[in-house]
Every structure is written in C-alpha cells, then in structure tokens.
Amino acid sequence: MAAVDAEFYWMSAKVPNDDFQLWAFDGQPADLGAGIDEVLGRARACPDLTMRVHDGSPLTYPQWVPAPVSREQIACHDLADRSWLGCLAAVVGLADRQLDIRQMPWRIHVFTPVFGIPGVDGPGTVVLWQYPHALAGGVRASAMGAWLFGRTVPLPEVRPVRAGFLPWRAVDAARTHRQLVRDTRAGLIAPGIGYRPLLPTNARPAGVRSLRTLVRHRSQMPGPTVTVAALAAVSTALSGLFGDAADSLAAEVPMAKSGVPPAYNHFGNVVVGLYPRLDRDTRVQRIAADLANGRRRFEHPSKGSEDRALAALPAAVLRWGVSLFDPDARPTQVLGNTVVSSNNRGPADLHFGGLPVVLTATYPPLSSVMGLTHGVHGIGETIAISVNAAESAVPDIDAYMELLDAAL
Template sequence: QMSHVLADGARSSALAARLFGRAVDIAPVPAPRPRAITLPWRSFVAARAHRHLVRDTESGRVPAQAPSRPALRSNARPASTRSLRTLVRHRDQLPGPTVTIGVLCAVSTALSEHLRELGDDPSTLGAEVPMAKATAREAHNSFGNVGVGLYPELAVHERAARIAADLADRRRRAEHPAMRAADRAFAAVPAPLLRWGVDQFDPNLRSATVTGNTVVSSVNRGPADLRFGDAPVIVTAGYPALSPMMGLTHGVHGIGDTVAVSVHAAESAIGDVDEYVARLDAALG
C-alpha cells in the first residue's frame, strides 16, 4: 500500500516503475515556503477568484459544478466481507473512445443492473473519478475527485459521448484560476487549525447525497518495459480504498496494451461480488 500523503496515482506509478527498472526521473515537489503570514492574503485572493468563478458560471463561460446525486446501496458503509477481483483485457477490446470512458460505460451497465436487482433505482447513477490537477504540481498528492453521470438509460455510444462531455466540463471548471487560488489558500492554513478541523469529522454521519455511487480511478502506467528480476511485468492493478460513504471502487490500470479492471467491494454495499464481477465482465466485452 502507498499513502496519498506520499504520492497520488500518477506519482506512485512513476515511483513503482523506477523500482521495477524504468529509467524515469521523479520530479521533486517544491518545498513549501513559510505560510504563517500568507493565509490572510491568499484567503483574500481566493475569495476574489471565487466571485469571478460564480460570474463565469452564471454567464455560461465555465460549466456549473457537477450536481450531487442520491446515495445508493453501493454507498453503504463497508461491513462484513471485503473482496478484491481483477479482470484483464487487451486495450483494443474495450469500447469507447478512451480506456477510461470504455470502462465507465461498462460499469454503468453492470452496476445499474446489479443495483436494480438489489431494489435500488439506478436512474441517477454516477461515478466519482479522480482527475489530476490542471496546474503545475505543488504537492505530492495533486488530484481532485469529480462527479460524472453514468447515464444507464442511454445506448452505449450515446452514453460514451455524455460521459466524455461530463469529463471535459469537469476539466474546464478545474482549470479556472479560482481552483488554484482555493488550493493555495488551503495550503496556507496552519497545521494546528487543520488538525482541529480533521478532529471535527464524524465518520458515523451519513449523507443522503454523494458525488458518485462508485469510484473509477484510471492510471496509464506506461509501456510494458518493467521487470521483476528476469520476469517481465505483464499486468499491473490497483484497488482504490473504501470509505464510510463508498463501499464499491474500481481501478483501471494499463501497462503496454494490457488493461486491468479491478473491483474492491464490501458485501454490505454490493452483496454477491462475483455476481457483480460477472456482469462487469460481460459489459466489458
């Protein structure tokens, strides 16, 4: 396991690649400057940038924030048995214009069918997708989660187009200067105040709405040039962690032309994991 305190998905993949023989430079993260006196100024800049974001959103120059959606069975608190499963495909076998969109389309089909059988209405189904920050890296953990619709009622080609549009909208909004200003203001918060804020978090509280009903985390780990001793690395997988409001996650990890689609599930959220994975296997084609 690798903590996000050390690295996000892209950076941890680069670190692992170096361990397994790839000659790759790991760019250092700039050391933070003393921030005790920067919080008031950065807060002012962030507030001003946020007002610009609101105006740009109202005028249509920037896409609106992704809507929240109702929590479903897959958002149940992880309990009982937790399972890991992995499906492997050649890149050309996956539908859609990109690997990520192809897997999102397949998850839409499989999860909507599975949740419907469990008694849920999946018409508002959506996914939480980690997305790399659009600005230069200023932290070891440089990404944000965005919400995208999964549109299970649409045919696959229409669904892929809508998912692609959602991802593009989320990227455009993330590129607004207000997002970086907010990050920089947050980074200037003194550590004791941050710790106090973390202590206020109650993991036992439940929310009726969520960013997504599952997580789909996708990382391209580059060419198939890694080795473990004399053995070539032919597949690489990752299993995003579960959380109090997320009992089902997916990892999508490619190396060369091989893509691993991983499932991390709690029985409380998904019931029979093998039944769900069979549906996902069929949807992937």
Template structure:
C-alpha cells in the first residue's frame, strides 16, 4: 500500500475524536476456551501483516495539508490479553476500555483477548475477542470486513481509492445547483422531505455516571416483524425505550432514532455512510409500527439516492484541509440543543456467514456498541453473524437510569 492521504470525511472523523471519542469496539465470541492463545495471536498477527489497511498509522503533514496513512509494522503492543472471567465481567471490562481511546498516530487498532470466559451465550465456556479500531480507519461495514480478514475469512478487503484533491469551487457550485433541484423535487413530492427534528429527551442527556454495555441474543427468526432484522429491532426499541422514558417522566410521543445508512455509489473513503432520522411511532400497534418504520427507512434511502446528495459529497471530498480543520475546531461538545435527529442510535450491520474462527474455535456471536456523544447517551447495536443476532445497549447512567430495567423491557419487546 502506497502512502494515501486521508479523505476529508475520514480526517474530519479523526480530528473530531479529540472532542468526541469514537473508537469502534467489535466483539466476537468463539465456542471453547483457548488452549493456546499465544499461537492463535501469532496467526492473527500474520494475517494483519498481510492486510494493507491493518499495517498503517496516521502521519501528519502540516496544518495546510491532510494527514496521510503511512505504512508501519504490526506491533506486539496491539495485542492485549486479559484475565479469565465471566461474560458479564467481559462486558464490564469492555465498558472501561471506552475511556482508553487509541492513538491513531501510533496504531489505529488494538485486539483485546479474553481467553476463557464463562457464560458466553449459547456455548457456556468460550473465548471473547474485542477489536478496538479507530473510526477514521473504517466505518461499521469496513471494520467488520477487516475483522473477518483477521479471523480467517478468505479474500482481500477492497482498497479505497486515493481521494480527489481539486475542484472545490467548481464542485461547490454544482452542489448548490443540485440542492436547488432537491428542494424543487421535495416541494413537488418527487422525493421525501428532510426528516423532522425531534424534542431532546432523557436519552439525549450528556453522558455522566457509569457506562454500561449489555447484550441480548436472538436467532433471526425470533425477531419481531416480517420485514428486515433492522426494522424488527427498531420496532422493539420503540416499545421498550418509550415505556422506559415515560416512567422517567418524559413524553416519548415523537420518539425517533438515528440510523447509520450506507451511502449509494462507489466507496471513496473509509467512512461511506450517513446518519438518517426515522420515526419510531410508539403510539401505533406493533404491525402498523413495523410498516411505518419500514416506510421511513425506504424514504431516507430514496432521498439519499437523489443526485444532490452525490454532488454535496463530491464537493466535500475536495474541501481544503485548512478550511475543514477550522470547521472542526468550531465544534463545542458542551453546547446543548432542544431538538435532535434521534433520541437514540440504532446501528445495524450484518457481518456475514459464521465462517470465522480463532485458534480453531468457531465463532458463535458478534456484537457492537455504537459510541455515545454529547447529545446521545443511549445507543443500540444490531449485529448478525450466521443466524445469530446480538442486540446491544451502550448507555450512560445519566441517560438511562437503571440499565437492567431497560434491558428487561427490551428483552420482552424482542419476544
């Protein structure tokens, strides 16, 4: 891999991490305790050395230019072995790791290994591996592909092309023209309008107090609804979160979720997604709620496919580094808003077939815990591998109160 400068969206993610930590944590559970974790890690390290995107770190090139991805050796310090314990203890340890963010200028990923874990859902005694990875290096889909490469899935992870560096003024003019067309098409009903903002609720409280990670495991055919896994989980989150917030004194009538959605078109950055707002419609019966949520997601996809969004992305891809640095520097994490895109995040990624292994032990589940932010104190992850789906909760005490009470509601809503 030759030296490649960061795409603007990846640089923005990198620079924003100084104010809002955004490392991703990808959890994989394997059936059976590790008899030879050192040997298993040697194999993982060999695969990492063979993967161009896992043999890099960030190198700054001055305030007037974008940083670059520079080649570097995979280091032994990127592999951390933790004491044996329980599944609950493993999740508690992972929650503590959230405060220990990576330094992408040294290494943008780290692998945490829990060789013997009692109570792994579905298998009892097992092994848990947690991949911590800088969001600048990969979004949810790409980080899952890189993890799969480490755990033995054949085939290379497709390379991301070098970003465009010129044409900001021209592209900005084209984006402005395309936006006027989007407004006209929205007014004419040809594309769905922009999603409405929603009142901020307790779940949007700035994170304070203990951080908690929890998981619920289901088979795909156990999830509610007859559409997609994502819609089924959103339907359950609607019922559980609305009831929980109502008991905390909030009015969840306009409850909504922020959902990361892959962008259409060719990937031109490590991060190739956008967050969209969807209603959760807690007042509707379950069957109508499923239909309304599915319609909202379809509407967001239709709007995202409008040429104006591609023109906007093209202009952003050519933004000069000093201008973007200045813009990121204006962000104030302590600033509050009365309205939000969503009252929680629900991030859904299918991680493919159950064809991964670690030291010969087969994968049995995978989970993820979307980052919290100043205006988002409760997030949900929906991650599937094979026929197993993990629904995860990442929450701050200030935003959720009793996390186990909320988990009981969500468990019931999932069926």
C-alpha cells in the first residue's frame, strides 16, 4: 500500500472516511437478482475490486491481498419510508457502519422502490457504493463506480514510485520548497489565500445529520465550469445564512494532481475564496482564478518532491505520526469553511438491472471541524448538487437548501 493510501487507512480509525457514491436509476428491475449478479460479475473482472487489506506488522506498510467478491457485499434494504428523502435518511445511518477493509473492502446497498427521485416519474432504484478512502480518491472512485454499472473504460493506471533514500528525498523536498517560496515572492506563482476564521459550518458535527440533493441541467450552470458555478452559488447561499460573518468565506476543493497516479489517492485540496460581497460575474472570475492558481501550485516541482518524500517515509514513522493526531483538538483558524467536491462522471451510459441511470451524487464525509460539505457530480447532462450537513453546523437544512436552490 502506498504511503498516502496507508495514511487514509490509519486515519480512518480516528476520523471515519468511508465515501458513499449514489447512483439512481429509472424504474424497478424486473429481476433484481440478475441485476445484482451482473454487478458482482463486473466486480470480479476488476482486479482493484478483488482485494482486501492485510495489516500484519506495525513496522511495515499494509498490503493489498487478493480477496474473493462475495454475495455478502450486496445489501438490499427495505425502506420504511420509500420517498427520496426517506432513502437519503437511510443513507445517513450507513455512515455509522464504516467498513473494516481487512474483511470487506467495499459494499453495495440497494434501495427499491424509491419514489420522488429527481427525473423519475414513478418508482426508481437507488444503488449506493460504499468504499474506504484508502481504496480510491474521487476520480478513481468514479471510474470504479462506472465500471460496476457497465462502462468498459479501464481504470486509470497507477504507477507506484520507488521509495528511494529518505534523507535525499527530504533534502530534495526542502530544496524545491525554497524554490516555491522564491517563485512566490517573485510573482511567478500566486500565494495561497491563507487561513480563515471559523464559521458555524466548522462546528463539530452533532445532532441530526441530513443529506439533500438539488438537480440541474448542465445548461443551467453558467460559468467557465460547472464547479465554478456551484461555488458561486454556495457563496450566495452561505452569505444569506450567516450575513456579514460570511465575508471571509473559503472552500476546500479537492483537485486531482497531474501525471500518472503513484497511488490510489492522487489529489490535494485547493482553497478558494468565495467572495460573497462581490457581484456574481466578478466573484466567478475570482473563484476561477483561485482554482487556476491552485492548479499551478500543484504543478510546481515542490509538490512532486513532497509526494516522493512521503513515499519514502518508513511505515513505523508515518503510523506514529498518525497516532499523534487528536481529532478532538479545536483549531483557532481553518483553511476552508466548507468542502465542495466536484467530478464529471461522463456520459449517461450506465445501467443496473436493465434500468438507465438518471443521476449520480456523492456526499463528502463530515469531520471534526467540517459540519457542512457539498458534492457536485455530473452524469450526461444532469448535475447533482448535494449537501451533507450536521444540525450543529446548519440548524435548518431546509432553509439552507432554499437559499442554495435560489442561488443556483
């Protein structure tokens, strides 16, 4: 297991980080068992879905070892409330049942019938793919989910880096970091936007947790990209919720790194200002500039040096470092006041049990200093803007969704 993936695995004991990828389909399968068998067959044909973790020694990195795909990895749920909101409420409860990837590396949950799915007139089917972050970052996870439902595009290649000699890797990381500082001072690289004061959205998650999803056609998301349009709308909605306190708003946006991935997780968080005081056109330009500047910082040689230094870190040292993390500690400042995770999942060419896909969503997990997260996910021309919120961060989720709906 690559060091960055092992870090996600060990950290999951302190901050649960299973992700839940939702796929909604139009109708009920004529033969649910056959639909399930088809998904299991697809999983068995994908090497990355036929393994589990073996964590044998505290002095070595965990290993991915072969594991058969079993029928137990499919759970069919009989909903007491078969509405779309009732289904999302059931999904919330699954976050309390994190996977032990030494036993079960992923699981699929099936809900049918579900009524009121956006874009579905009658009954529909919701399939939820649960997976640990150590198995995949966003882009790779989307490709794996699409594979399960019929897409034949191979998963992105992963090419592990050689660990190398740690002292040399550390010296190289220090050298390229100094280069980054010089390039920033010279104006060749834009600096990061810095830390922000905490807002209610940074409250420790407590109380009722809620999932919600708004749906738009791609043409209804004006801007240079769908991601920028969504960020601008989140800015308006949070400003309406918090008033003047929201002036310093910033969001963490996961962004894939360039090049061939050396691990299953190959991304970083870009921090963008949300600029709620600016008019929409100017705000969109500033958000797009922050994203572009973050991309340029990712492409600086210092970032590759950092990744190679982490890859060379002895397992015992990284495991010890993770053990020191205190999830109960409260910072005085944060990089972002919310998360907006965005991913295009390609054409609407997927099926489950013969049913066509109508939308896909992901609800990024909450953490001890992040009580509100957003997902922006496209399939075909349909964009799902999803919200995961704790009552301690957003006391009235429906009021927030009204603000977000209006902003969109």
